[in-house]
Amino acid sequence: MLAAPGAVVVGIVAALLAGAFTEAFAAPGTGLLDPGVAVRLGLPVATLVTELSMAVTVGSLALALFVLPWREPSDGVGFRRALVTAAVGAGVWAVAGLVQLVLEDANIAGMSLTDPAFGQQLGVFMTQVAYGRTLLEIVVLAAVTSTLLLLVRTPTGTAWTALLPVAALSLQAGTGHAAGTSSHELAISSLFLHLLGASVWIGGLATLGVVFWAGRGSDGGATVRRAGTARAGGARPDLAAVVGRYSQMALWCLGFVAVSGLVNGWIRAGSIDGLATRYGVLLLAKLVLLVVLGLIGYAHRTLVIGRLGRDDARPRGLFWRLAAVELAVMGAVMGVAVALASSAPPVSEVVGKDLTPSERVTGHVLPPALTPTRWFTEWNWDLILTVACAAGVVVYVGWALRLRRRGDAWSWGRTASWCVGMVALWWTTSGGPALYGHVLFSAHMAQHMVLAMVVPIFLVLGAPVTLALRGLPARKDGSRGPREWLLILVHSRWGQFVANPVVSAVLFASSLIVFYYTPLFSWSLHSYVGHLWMVVHFTGAGYLFANALIGIDPGPRRLGYPQRLILLFATMAFHAFFGVALISSETLLVPDWFGLLGRTWGSSAIEDQQTGGSVAWGVGEIPTLLLAVLVATSWARSDEREARRKDRKAERDGDAELRDYNAMLEKLAERDTPPR
Incomplete structure (x- = not known):
């Protein structure tokens, strides 16, 4: 050729x-x-x-x-x-x-x-x-x-x-x-x-x-x-x-x-x-x-x-x-x-000499003072994550429509939940949290909380793995398509290990300490690759933790509902401890970044970091409450399904289980009754 x-x-x-x-x-x-x-x-x-x-x-x-x-x-x-x-x-x-x-x-x-x-x-x-x-x-x-x-x-x-x-x-x-x-x-x-x-x-x-x-x-x-x-x-x-x-x-x-x-x-x-x-x-x-x-x-x-x-x-x-x-x-x-x-492009690539402190540190002009409106009007586009979110919506909706065309049901609520999660992920990584998270620790912590605790809830409720396994065609010619790779990932030892409820909880909680008190935090600020790693890691860790609590996607055996609530509150207590540590800290994290931006608006860098601790402690309570409600709701629905199952079984066998139980009680009573 x-x-x-x-x-x-x-x-x-x-x-x-x-x-x-x-x-x-x-x-x-x-x-x-x-x-x-x-x-x-x-x-x-x-x-x-x-x-x-x-x-x-x-x-x-x-x-x-x-x-x-x-x-x-x-x-x-x-x-x-x-x-x-x-x-x-x-x-x-x-x-x-x-x-x-x-x-x-x-x-x-x-x-x-x-x-x-x-x-x-x-x-x-x-x-x-x-x-x-x-x-x-x-x-x-x-x-x-x-x-x-x-x-x-x-x-x-x-x-x-x-x-x-x-x-x-x-x-x-x-x-x-x-x-x-x-x-x-x-x-x-x-x-x-x-x-x-x-x-x-x-x-x-x-x-x-x-x-x-x-x-x-x-x-x-x-x-x-x-x-x-x-x-x-x-x-x-x-x-x-x-x-x-x-x-x-x-x-x-x-x-x-x-x-x-x-x-x-x-x-x-x-x-x-x-x-x-x-x-x-x-x-x-x-x-x-x-x-x-x-x-x-x-x-x-x-x-x-x-x-x-x-x-x-x-x-x-x-x-x-x-x-x-x-x-x-x-x-x-x-x-x-x-x-x-x-070739030399029309836009000069020569870095000017008269740079502001923010431009020297971040490469960007310092944004205007943060207001509630600017959370939704200021943007810092990330093309890779924007394309990923758009592709996620297109592919998911395509799978759902494929199921409906062949006569299988798929909940529109789950589709809406997935789309909301993708939109939230896109806004968090390209909107106000992305722009101000580069210059304010408090905004960065808000971005972190949304990525790790809000977005995963909506994504888990969308049950993407279950939909993919039902919607993707199976290969029969010895090749591996998306469905085959997904099954390999879900059933691999590594996949089973990180999806284990206890492991996912430890990963979810310990990531805070490991990330913010090691050079990883600085890497995520100075490097675009580090920033992408941060987004993928915290969203993924949050997804695994939420899936262990409220998900229906395939994975390792989930804990009982009481144990899930205990695991949830223990993990959130760790989040609260982390927030309190930041509130009481007088040492600035990544001082060569947050301390050299030359901001003329907002609080000082250390005060803003303490505000970020309040965000980690206080804002995290809302997703925690939502997760607790969802676990309790799933628990109640599980009990209802079990009761209906027992009622159907009783109708089929004439309530044989109750008769056997009463017979057992009669035998016990006869055994314990003294002879006259």
Whole structure:
């Protein structure tokens, strides 16, 4: 299949032409050091190869984890071929990334590769410059990924290994344009979504070609044969099924790429006028190419995929021709993206000298004084969490409608509860709590309480795991879809352990101390990754605790209702103790953050921290009361169900249980009655 190398060639040509248009690779002006034409033209080529190999790695892993069969009834040839493709892609990624690192240093320093001092300069760049260290970390992660993928043989091992390239993507997102501006969190989150969506989309399509085209038989690619054999019976992934699953992933990726691209482009362009610049023209060209890709995907879904299962070679031929064109356009898109990354955007990325204390510490202008209204009118958008909440609502409602279409009932109350939880999560992470939680400890504690104690209640009442297991289709071809992965997670030893009521309660309570009295709190303030970890951890810990008390989702054996209430009040007592400790404390947490913001409104930093202790103690009482009411209500309903069950049983057997009990009492009375 020549489409993959053809896409690389198209990408290189597109990168060089787009770079020539913006003069990104031209010789620097008078007085500036020139690293030489080899560095200036070699850097975009190395960058393009790095990003394409990164896409192949991530896309191959996505196909192996969610699309391709790995066990009976298939013998897993496609799965193994995808892992080999990912390993080769990661190896190329590591080598190309190392070349990119060297050329980046030469370009930044304005030094030729043959300069005698360049070796020392490169060592300084890799060890003492943050950008150089990040590029080196990405190279190391790619190399380790390549090595591990040659050793793993199961989807579970593949899933753990896939965390490494995802971590590399997060590092890559922090090196792009606008990552150092006042919109750096939004820029990083949008670029990460862009890289992830594009990688799964491009790399997945390229891997389809490797899995099917390289092993095609006379059926035009419907059969994957074992290397060195003529066997076709066992090694036959269904092309129609595989392409259909990939098409679903590609549709989501199109949405991720489109939304994140628009957000990131707007950050760099700054305004409509910015689109009139050469940089803006390239942005529009990239948008047009993205629309073309969407149209090709639409053609796949409407003209080809539904006909692939038929005994007809023409749909398969049309699919591969469209795939070749799609890969070529994808190469052009990535080439334009490389040129954009090397071009100066209309919005200056040079950090000004006259920064306020808040801008020096947080990277943001200090927001206006907090008022009750501004909790709901001020925003600090987090694109990753916004997309996650929107996707959560769309997927959940889709599952519920699927059940109703096939005649199964699903409570609208549970659907409403889930949607309320998602909206609350979105507001907490993108609204007033997110903005003011960065500058006020009390606001941060309010954000924490909502994440850990309010949002989980609504999510648990939505019973998402139960709905997913009923609404998701089961795979029967040896592959693992979302339903299979969910079952594995729920029934795994780790899943059973953390969902245990006592363990979840300990995790829920101890996280307060561990988080706020260790460097984790500072990490969550200084790092966007740390902030995401905080949101996921506290929401997840709250979900596990609430599910142990009031949930119906599958999990370990729940405690009796009296024990649940005891566990609830014991945990909340720990929360109260934590709040009292903060109220009485005279030591400021993370003083290099909250103590250096230069706020001219509100109380002092230590007084605000003590207010945060009151929030932890007082605000937590409301969710606690709600949980107690829900546990008591569930207890009463359980007793009612048990009474109705006994009444039905009594009607069937004539109340045999009561007769046996009365007979037992009569025997006891006769035994205890003395003879006359």
